[in-house]
Amino acid sequence: MAVDAHKAQIKRHLSIHFGISFTKGITHTDVLNELKTLVDQNEIQTIQITEKECIVTVHDQNTKHTLLTRGINLKNRYIRMVDVEQQVTNVTNKDAPCEMSDVTICGHLSKFGDVVQGSLRRGLIKDTNIETGTRYVQLTNCIPIIPTATKFGRFSVRMFADNNRTECPYCTRTDHPSYRCTNKPSRQNQAARKCYRCNSTTHTIKDCPHSEKLCYRCGKEGHIQRDCQTDDQEMYGDYVHDIQEGRDANKNDSFTEDNNSEELIVELNKTTETVFEQTNATLPTSETVIFGASNCSRIRIEDPSINNIAVSGTTLDQIDKLVCQSDNIVNSDYVANVILSLGTNDISKHRSDTEQITANLTTCIDTLKTKYPNARIGICSILPRRGKGSSIQALNTAARSVNSFTQKLCVKSQVLKYIDLWDEFAPNKTPFRALFDLNDPSGVHISKSGIELMENIFEDFINSKCEGEYETPSKKRNRSSSSTPGSSEKQVTKMPKSC
Structure with missing residues (x-):
C-alpha cells in the first residue's frame, strides 16, 4: 500500500545542514576534506548538495554533536551547522475568530502534532493590549508538511510553520516562503489567467471546462x-436535514412573532398528546433530572425524586460534565423526565x-438521548434579556432564532418536548x-418571582406525564404586562414523586 507523503513520519535526527549561497562552487570533496579534520570519514553517511544548502548525515549522535558545536571552514569562511529538523515547530494561525477559545485551537492543531503545553499565545498590537487575532502555537512530533489552509469547524484559517514544514503553493518545495518563489507568476499574468468560475490560474473563464x-x-x-x-453531515450528524431546512426558511423570511401562530401551537399540542398517550403506559421510571445554569441553580425543590443539576x-x-x-x-435507567x-x-x-449554537444543541440532545433512553426530554426556550440597548436586542434576536429552531425540532420528535419560557417572561x-x-x-438573571414561575412551569411539565398531556405554558396562563404574578403562581406546590 502506498504511503501518503504528507503523512509519512520521516525521522532525520542525524542530519545537519548549512546554507551555501555565499560559497558558490563548492564540491562534495571540499566539504568532505573539512569534515575529516573533525570526525572520522567512516562516521559520515551522506553529503548532499542542493541548490541552496548542503546536508550532512552521520551515523551517531556523538559525531553530530561534534559538528554542531565546532563547525567547519570553507573558502576562508567559518560555517555553523544546524539541525535539519528542530524538535519544536512554531505554527502561526490566522483568521480564526477571536471568540474561539485557546482550548479549541489546540484541539484542532493536535491532529498535526503534539501541542506543547502552555505554548499558545495571542498576537498583540505593539505597545497595546489589543489583539490582532493571530495565535502562535508550538508543536512537537508534527507531520512533515503542515497545510497552509484548513478548517476549524466551519471557519477557514491559514497556517504557517517554520522548520521547513510549509509547502510553497507554486513549486511545492519547503525551503522558502511563497513570496520568494521564483516560479511565482507576476500580478498582471496571474490576474489575466484567473478563471472566476473554478478559481484556476491555468485558464480563463471562456476556456473553463x-x-x-x-x-x-x-x-x-x-x-x-x-x-x-x-461538512454539515460531519458537524450536525442526524440533524443535518433539520438545520438545512431552518437555513432555507431563514432565507425566505426573517423571524417574527407570527412564527408562534395558533396553527403551529395546535399542531404542537396534537403531536405531544399523541406521543404521551403512546409512552405514558410504558415508562415505569419516576426520577426527574434538571440541567441548567445560574437561574436554575436557585431553584429549591423538596421532592427527592427531582434532581437539580445546575452550575452557573x-x-x-x-x-x-453535568451528566457525570x-x-x-x-x-439513568430510572429517569422518566429530563429538563434542559x-x-x-x-x-x-x-x-x-x-x-x-444549534450545532451544540443537537450534540447535547444526542448525549441526553443516549444517556437517558427511557426519558422524555423537555427543551426550554432561551430566556429573553431585560434591556433596551442595541447589544441586548441583538442577543434577543439570536435567542429567538435558536428558539424557533428548537421548537421545530421538538415538533418532529417523539421524545423531545418544547417548554416555552419566552412567552411567560416576555408577554407582549x-x-x-x-x-x-x-x-x-x-x-x-431572573428575580425571586421569576424563579417561582419557572418552578411552576417545570412542575406542569412533570405532572403532564400523569395527565397524559402537556400544553404550552403561555396558553395556560394569561397575564397582562402591567400586573405582577398572582399569589397562586408564586406558591410552589410539592411535586409528585411518581406517576
Whole structure:
C-alpha cells in the first residue's frame, strides 16, 4: 500500500545542514576534506548538495554533536551547522475568530502534532493590549508538511510553520516562503489567467471546462462554497436535514412573532398528546433530572425524586460534565423526565453565530438521548434579556432564532418536548420587569418571582406525564404586562414523586 507523503513520519535526527549561497562552487570533496579534520570519514553517511544548502548525515549522535558545536571552514569562511529538523515547530494561525477559545485551537492543531503545553499565545498590537487575532502555537512530533489552509469547524484559517514544514503553493518545495518563489507568476499574468468560475490560474473563464458554477470546497458543480453541505453531515450528524431546512426558511423570511401562530401551537399540542398517550403506559421510571445554569441553580425543590443539576456559567457543549454529576445521584435507567434549560451563556459566547449554537444543541440532545433512553426530554426556550440597548436586542434576536429552531425540532420528535419560557417572561414581546433581577446590568438573571414561575412551569411539565398531556405554558396562563404574578403562581406546590 502506498504511503501518503504528507503523512509519512520521516525521522532525520542525524542530519545537519548549512546554507551555501555565499560559497558558490563548492564540491562534495571540499566539504568532505573539512569534515575529516573533525570526525572520522567512516562516521559520515551522506553529503548532499542542493541548490541552496548542503546536508550532512552521520551515523551517531556523538559525531553530530561534534559538528554542531565546532563547525567547519570553507573558502576562508567559518560555517555553523544546524539541525535539519528542530524538535519544536512554531505554527502561526490566522483568521480564526477571536471568540474561539485557546482550548479549541489546540484541539484542532493536535491532529498535526503534539501541542506543547502552555505554548499558545495571542498576537498583540505593539505597545497595546489589543489583539490582532493571530495565535502562535508550538508543536512537537508534527507531520512533515503542515497545510497552509484548513478548517476549524466551519471557519477557514491559514497556517504557517517554520522548520521547513510549509509547502510553497507554486513549486511545492519547503525551503522558502511563497513570496520568494521564483516560479511565482507576476500580478498582471496571474490576474489575466484567473478563471472566476473554478478559481484556476491555468485558464480563463471562456476556456473553463466546467459548464456550471463550481464549489471551491468540495469541487462539485451546481453550487458555490457558501451553500456547500459537505461538512454539515460531519458537524450536525442526524440533524443535518433539520438545520438545512431552518437555513432555507431563514432565507425566505426573517423571524417574527407570527412564527408562534395558533396553527403551529395546535399542531404542537396534537403531536405531544399523541406521543404521551403512546409512552405514558410504558415508562415505569419516576426520577426527574434538571440541567441548567445560574437561574436554575436557585431553584429549591423538596421532592427527592427531582434532581437539580445546575452550575452557573454552563454552556451546551459542557453537558457531559453535568451528566457525570448526575451519575453520582441517580440511575439513568430510572429517569422518566429530563429538563434542559441551557443556552443563555451560549448566546453570550457565540452572539450572532446561531449555527454554532444549534450545532451544540443537537450534540447535547444526542448525549441526553443516549444517556437517558427511557426519558422524555423537555427543551426550554432561551430566556429573553431585560434591556433596551442595541447589544441586548441583538442577543434577543439570536435567542429567538435558536428558539424557533428548537421548537421545530421538538415538533418532529417523539421524545423531545418544547417548554416555552419566552412567552411567560416576555408577554407582549417585552420582558416583564417584575420577573427579572433589576440589579443585574446584564439582564440575564431572573428575580425571586421569576424563579417561582419557572418552578411552576417545570412542575406542569412533570405532572403532564400523569395527565397524559402537556400544553404550552403561555396558553395556560394569561397575564397582562402591567400586573405582577398572582399569589397562586408564586406558591410552589410539592411535586409528585411518581406517576
